[in-house]
Amino acid sequence: MSKTSSRTEYILPLSKFPDELLLLIFWALVDTACSIDDRLRLDCVTLASVCRRWRSLALNTSGFWTRLHMVTRLGAISREHLETHMKRCANALIDVVIYVARPPNPWDQAVASLVFDRTKRCLKVLQECSHRWKSLRIINEVDNHSGLFGFVLSELGAPHAPALNEVQIICHSSGWITSVTEPFQFLSSTNIPLLKKFTLEGCDSNIMPNQFDASSLTHLSLNFLRQYNHIPFQNSLVAFRNLLSSARNLTSLEVHRRIFFVEHTKTDDELDPVLLPALRTLSIITGTEKPAYLSVVLRTISAPNLHHLTVHGESLGWAENNLPDFSSPAFFLQQDQIPKFPFVRKLTMKNMLQSMHGPGKNIHSIFTAFPHVTDVVLDHDVREIADCLALESYDQKAPPLWLCLRQLTIEMPPMTKFHYLPQLFEWLRCRRANGLLLPVVVIRYELQRAGVEEDARDLIAVRKFVNDATGYRKSDTKKVVKQLGRLGAVVNLRVNS
Numbered sequence: 001m002s003k004t005s006s007r008t009e010y011i012l013p014l015s016k017f018p019d020e021l022l023l024l025i026f027w028a029l030v031d032t033a034c035s036i037d038d039r040l041r042l043d044c045v046t047l048a049s050v051c052r053r054w055r056s057l058a059l060n061t062s063g064f065w066t067r068l069h070m071v072t073r074l075g076a077i078s079r080e081h082l083e084t085h086m087k088r089c090a091n092a093l094i095d096v097v098i099y100v101a102r103p104p105n106p107w108d109q110a111v112a113s114l115v116f117d118r119t120k121r122c123l124k125v126l127q128e129c130s131h132r133w134k135s136l137r138i139i140n141e142v143d144n145h146s147g148l149f150g151f152v153l154s155e156l157g158a159p160h161a162p163a164l165n166e167v168q169i170i171c172h173s174s175g176w177i178t179s180v181t182e183p184f185q186f187l188s189s190t191n192i193p194l195l196k197k198f199t200l201e202g203c204d205s206n207i208m209p210n211q212f213d214a215s216s217l218t219h220l221s222l223n224f225l226r227q228y229n230h231i232p233f234q235n236s237l238v239a240f241r242n243l244l245s246s247a248r249n250l251t252s253l254e255v256h257r258r259i260f261f262v263e264h265t266k267t268d269d270e271l272d273p274v275l276l277p278a279l280r281t282l283s284i285i286t287g288t289e290k291p292a293y294l295s296v297v298l299r300t301i302s303a304p305n306l307h308h309l310t311v312h313g314e315s316l317g318w319a320e321n322n323l324p325d326f327s328s329p330a331f332f333l334q335q336d337q338i339p340k341f342p343f344v345r346k347l348t349m350k351n352m353l354q355s356m357h358g359p360g361k362n363i364h365s366i367f368t369a370f371p372h373v374t375d376v377v378l379d380h381d382v383r384e385i386a387d388c389l390a391l392e393s394y395d396q397k398a399p400p401l402w403l404c405l406r407q408l409t410i411e412m413p414p415m416t417k418f419h420y421l422p423q424l425f426e427w428l429r430c431r432r433a434n435g436l437l438l439p440v441v442v443i444r445y446e447l448q449r450a451g452v453e454e455d456a457r458d459l460i461a462v463r464k465f466v467n468d469a470t471g472y473r474k475s476d477t478k479k480v481v482k483q484l485g486r487l488g489a490v491v492n493l494r495v496n497s
């Protein structure tokens with residue numbers, strides 16, 4: 001009892017916290033209040049309802065009211081709610097989130113009419129303060145084809161938003177792309193001259209105006225842009241090139257699958273690549289597309305100052321004769337075998353180098369194309385790479401590969417065991433024999449599977465999940481650390497819940 005009482009005397013009641021400390025806690029809560037769906041975890045209204053002191057702190061801090069969260073669902077749409085937030089945030093810049101919810105009964109015309117009417121009135125409130133927008137997120141609920149998404153875009157119109165820095169248009173779907181009947185006229189350089197970050201996911205490219213000016217953008221993410229149909233349309237690769245041709249200030253570019261069709265990439269003349277002089281990060285994420293898709297993306301882009309290259313594939317979906325030939329100039333090497341991206345320091349490659357038919361062709365080109373990498377992230381392809389690097393190390397006439405490597409991160413998917421220790425050990429042994437520094441080896445396990453909690457913070461629970469999901473027992477952990485430790489390699493085992 002005495003020990004317990006001695007501890008409790010150091011516990012300060014929340015009511016005794018000074019205002020400055022309470023405000024820091026409030027800020028942390030409000031910063032994470034906006035979720036990706038139609039729910040608010042904890043907002044400033046909740047904080048202001050606890051007691052008189054908290055209400056005074058919340059009402060007198062304008063920054064707590066700068067997030068305008070609008071949900072197009074009956075009972076959740078409130079013009080008065082938005083107007084109250086507008087008054088309390090004073091003249092601060094605001095973040096706008098519009099969640100387009102799927103109606104519970106799309107055939108109920110009376111309810112649908114009421115929802116559309118209230119949505120229109122709320123959008124008018126947002127339009128009136130567009131000069132203070134800092135960011136805009138429009139999120140369409142999964143497979144919501146009620147027409148409400150297009151209605152929101154058309155009613156929002158083309159308000160002038162000179163301070164807008166980021167736009168995200170996200171249409172969650174289970175495979176069907178959300179189509180639009182007309183471009184979103186708001187996406188114009190005259191309306192949003194300072195736009196820096198633009199994310200488009202889940203809807204076709206018709207949402208963008210024909211002459212979309214990307215000159216102000218620094219971050220661009222394109223995902224699921226083109227809808228499958230039998231109606232002829234213009235070469236989607238040309239549209240992709242035209243978009244990039246004005247984006248000379250891009251520093252980060254994400255290209256996901258279906259941005260264009262490989263069948264529509266044929267041109268009469270070989271076009272010069274689009275020069276992106278400021279591009280530092282390029283991420284290419286493909287699904288079951290043919291390797292020609294990756295080839296065309298790389299052929300379209302010229303980035304002499306690229307620092308981080310990420311390539312994700314789906315090699316198990318490729319036929320044996322369709323495995324990537326990385327020695328082709330269309331990928332990472334020019335015609336004269338000079339690397340296209342000579343300044344890449346971080347390389348991330350996942351599911352690209354092997355399939356059920358074996359390793360990819362000419363894997364050696366991966367190393368010669370990126371001679372100066374210092375940080376490499378791989379998944380199960382580490383086996384093929386380690387084998388190749390070890391064999392190259394035996395050739396005394398050939399120069400050592402990846403001289404500058406400082407860290408190797410291996411990301412192990414769920415339900416797998418680490419079977420690649422011999423190959424990895426041999427490569428590191430040969431590397432040390434050549435007098436090269438050993439990289440830090442980071443082994444990461446993902447725990448994304450049914451039945452595993454999203455937030456497994458308890459260490460005992462994490463260990464149990466690792467054992468159950470991957471079979472990576474404590475003895476296996478000791479084996480990896482002990483064997484690689486004999487070489488002097490630093491092994492860092494991480495578990496991501």
